[in-house]
Amino acid sequence: MNAGKLKETHSLDQEEVLHELMDQYADELSYLAYSYVKNIETAKDLVQNTFVSAYTHLDSFEGNSNMKTWLYRITINKCKDYLKSSAYKRLVLTGAVKENADTGANPAQRFEQKEQATAIRQILEKLPVKYREVIIMMYYQDLTTKEIAEVLKIPEASVRTRLRRAKDKLTPLLQKEALGYE
Missing domain, CATH: 1.10.10.10 (Winged helix-like DNA-binding domain superfamily/Winged helix DNA-binding domain)
Structure with missing residues (x-):
């Protein structure tokens, strides 16, 4: 029972860290993702995926770099994976890639x-x-x-x-x- 409460407290700490990271870096990461994919909605989706990955791997973050550079690296990797994906290639081939209006x-x-x-x-x-x-x-x-x-x-x-x-x-x-x- 005590171990369960400890795990629950640890989970809440991770959630707090995640919310702080999202508040602090969401805009920067969105702009970075946009510079790769040229689509606002796709960039936002990729940043959400970045934060999901960061949350699931927060325990494995060793601190060899700062959190900001770690999130940038994850975002860049997500963008590059997206650009290599068959879904993106289909969008490009059909001409459906458009920039959303701000x-x-x-x-x-x-x-x-x-x-x-x-x-x-x-x-x-x-x-x-x-x-x-x-x-x-x-x-x-x-x-x-x-x-x-x-x-x-x-x-x-x-x-x-x-x-x-x-x-x-x-x-x-x-x-x-x-x-x-x-």
């Missing part, structure tokens, strides 16, 4: 910001994944090079190299956009 309050006040964000997102999408992901993690999720290295399981020097190369590729694209060329 429904925000006061769209007239945010029109220019949305236009700029869309333009930047379109430019980022032109980058290869290995460059796009480091830019997003560095500038949108505020991860350090060390954290990015942990998430991607690559050396920090490789992260810095990818960032430099990504910036080199982005600069002419951003300049072209600013000048209004297509």
Whole structure:
């Protein structure tokens, strides 16, 4: 009986940790997932799956990295698995992959910001994944090079190299956009 109460208390602690993680990282992970799958609803589903995986494997988290990088790694793996799945390939082949519209309050006040964000997102999408992901993690999720290295399981020097190369590729694209060329 005492062991049952101990297990129940442990389960409640895990649930509290999960809720804290969801509150803290859901938006960041959703943006990360969106950068891979280009669909808001799919990204949200993948983030939910990330939290389910994190919850079921919380006991096995060894603390070799921080919780944030662990969640990023799970999310990236979920996204890559989804993109390899036959369900996704069928969607692409049938042309059913569409970007969902963002429904925000006061769209007239945010029109220019949305236009700029869309333009930047379109430019980022032109980058290869290995460059796009480091830019997003560095500038949108505020991860350090060390954290990015942990998430991607690559050396920090490789992260810095990818960032430099990504910036080199982005600069002419951003300049072209600013000048209004297509």
